[in-house]
Amino acid sequence: MTDYGHELIFGGFLTPTAGQPEQVVALAKLCEQVGLDLVTFQDHPYQPGHLDTWTLMSYLAAATSRIRLAGNVLNLPLRQPVVLARSVASLDLLSGGRVELGLGAGAFWEAIEAAGGRRLTPSQAVDALDEAVRVIREVWAADRRGMVRVEGEHYRVVGAKRGPAPAHDVGIWVGAYKPRMLRLVGRVADGWLPSLAYLAKGPGELAELNALVDEGAEAAGREPRSVRRLLNVSGRFGRSRSDFLDGPPEQWVEELTGLALDHGTSGFILGADDPTAIQLFAQEVAPAVRELVAAERAEPGSRARALEEQREVVEAGGATALAVTATPDPGVRLSGRRLWDETTRPVAPAAPAGHVYTPHAQAVGAHLVDVHDHLRQELGQLRDLLQQVRRGAVSADDARAALNEMTMRQNNWTLGAYCAAYCTVVSQHHGLEDNSIFPHLRRVDAGLGPVLDRLEEEHVAIHGVVEGVDRALVELIREPGDFSAVREAVDLLTDTLLSHLSYEERVIVEPLARYGFYAGQV
Incomplete structure (x- = not known):
């Protein structure tokens, strides 16, 4: 060993x-x-x-x-x-x-x-590397007096400043x-x-x-x-x-x-x-x-x-590793606007050592990704609608009506897409209010507080972005032909939504798998 x-x-x-x-x-x-x-x-x-x-x-x-x-x-x-x-x-x-x-x-x-x-030759390559490392270290030694002096067979450096x-x-x-x-x-x-x-x-x-x-x-x-x-x-x-x-x-x-x-x-x-x-x-x-x-x-x-x-x-059917992974942020930004600084996002506390995730816990964590995938699909539909409006295949009024039917539009984003798309379903079985998941996570793990605060701030921002898409469509109905405002609004929505969904998955998929949606679920 x-x-x-x-x-x-x-x-x-x-x-x-x-x-x-x-x-x-x-x-x-x-x-x-x-x-x-x-x-x-x-x-x-x-x-x-x-x-x-x-x-x-x-x-x-x-x-x-x-x-x-x-x-x-x-x-x-x-x-x-x-x-x-x-x-x-x-x-x-x-x-x-x-x-x-x-x-x-x-x-x-x-x-x-x-x-x-x-x-x-192989032998010469070894000697050249040896000489090069000496040269590099001598150049980096800025606190030494004198010039760099390495008189090698492959690298002769005599008089270079440090x-x-x-x-x-x-x-x-x-x-x-x-x-x-x-x-x-x-x-x-x-x-x-x-x-x-x-x-x-x-x-x-x-x-x-x-x-x-x-x-x-x-x-x-x-x-x-x-x-x-x-x-x-x-x-x-x-x-x-x-x-x-x-x-x-x-x-x-x-x-x-x-x-x-x-x-x-x-x-x-x-x-x-x-x-x-x-x-x-x-x-x-x-x-x-x-x-x-x-x-x-x-x-x-x-x-x-x-x-x-x-x-x-x-x-026994459990696993010490969570099989659910966050969907990567595509990393490409379509809009020149930035609603938040991604480098300031808090990181969730690490999971406790040796925690066992049951098959049910794995499914709980996976459901967040499933719901987010639905929202990503809606975003793709919205971008496709915009292309159809530009081609004249769909009217701006029809596009606005379609937006208003989407989960992302119906949700007020005060607690995020997950609660709007999923909590109303589970509430039929558990009496769970739409706003119960985040308070539950705060109660069971105080270390999640900064993460949940940040998510809620971003939810408010996304609400404004979705409203902006609707306003741009209204303006397009009034002034047909100029698609720039709608395109910019949808590009900004794409940037913010995909970035946010990826971040939300990174920081709360694991806590949801560990703690469930409510006390005693997992």
């Missing part, structure tokens, strides 16, 4: 597709929204189908507020180390210390050479697989970042490769635990257990916990462009792995007991 004791971090590994730039931006924002610590991007500057990774990271640093960013890994042969060092330091300063440096010695040498880089220094101690994480490169990681790097898919023997190879990193660290007089071990992982979330990381969330939890405690892996980066997989990884897998690792570190042997309890729960 090798646990190096690092705090666990969880991240995403996204494809920087140039053909759909808005998609990768939305996925990166989703990674932040669901609580991941890090978002990373592959770097192939010779690949015309990809966005430039450094440009993308710079854009996202301005579009996010908390999540850390890194290349996975940056292509050193096409990124000169002095410039790279200053680029990293600059973005780290501009982002408030949110940049890490994933670095690779290079691959696909024909493509690198075709793009103007130098073709290197600085700027990054805002925090940027980690240099190196992608490596071969013995000489792994020993170099131990000597000079802050972290080792391989991909599980590239390990010929799978997870079982980690012990052997870790030993080489340790060997390099010890030879340089460093503590092996000073080198963080990260891992790019990929797999599939499914109902039944199959291969490694191919099965339900509880299987992922068990297997990643094993990697952390048995092989010292403290950074797990999911290679996936699927929003549902990202959400499951962030909201179901990551918290449970953190909990199990912390418990085992505090009390050795607790992991085995916890996993056995989990298996018993699953066999």
Whole structure:
């Protein structure tokens, strides 16, 4: 067992597709929204189908507020180390210390050479990386006197000025697989970042490769635990257990916990462009792995007991992971208006450790998503109606009549779409008033107060937006031909409604599954 004791971090590994730039931006924002610590991007500057990774990271640093960013890994042969060092330091300063440096010695040498880089042998690539790390650290050492002086075979930097220094101690994480490169990681790097898919023997190879990193660290007089071990992982979330990381969330939890405690892996980066997989990884897998690792570190042997309890729960028909996931915010905004600052939204308190969700509790949580899906469908119908009005197939008066029949119009939004669309139904069975759910959640969990306050504020704003669509349709009836006001009103409704529904699902699906709609339901 090798646990190096690092705090666990969880991240995403996204494809920087140039053909759909808005998609990768939305996925990166989703990674932040669901609580991941890090978002990373592959770097192939010779690949015309990809966005430039450094440009993308710079854009996202301005579009996010908390999540850390890194290349996975940056292509050193096409990124000169002095410039790279200053680029990293600059973005780290501009982002408030949110940049890490994933670095690779290079691959696909024909493509690198075709793009103007130098073709290197494997041995030369190791030496070049060694020299580059020295250059980068020297540039960052802005408090030292004198100029940078690294007279290497591949990088000769003599007389360059130092600085700027990054805002925090940027980690240099190196992608490596071969013995000489792994020993170099131990000597000079802050972290080792391989991909599980590239390990010929799978997870079982980690012990052997870790030993080489340790060997390099010890030879340089460093503590092996000073080198963080990260891992790019990929797999599939499914109902039944199959291969490694191919099965339900509880299987992922068990297997990643094993990697952390048995092989010292403290950074797990999911290679996936699927929003549902990202959400499951962030909201179901990551918290449970953190909990199990912390418990085992505090009390050795607790992991085995916890996993056995989990298996018993699953066999009894329950689950320790909530299978319901929030619908992602599309991330694309159609209107230039913003009714609220999404970065100020409160976060719901974490669920208690080891909570068991019965099948009924899972269904309670899922029903919120089902009702929201109905509202999303109505929004699609409304946008389609607008197109029909523009084509002359439907009159503005008919469109207004259709809007007034929709749930989103009938609801006064004082307590949200959920209560209007669902509470009236359950009240027939339970005597539940439309305004009972939020007070119930406030009573059972005071920590939800800020979240519920924010939801109610947004409900009031959405009420005004829906009213604005109706007013725009009235004006269109009076002044046919000018669709700009209606289009702007519907675009604003689309932005606010989709953003709000996604947020509401993120913060109250789990409490609803845990507490139900009223006392004693779950």
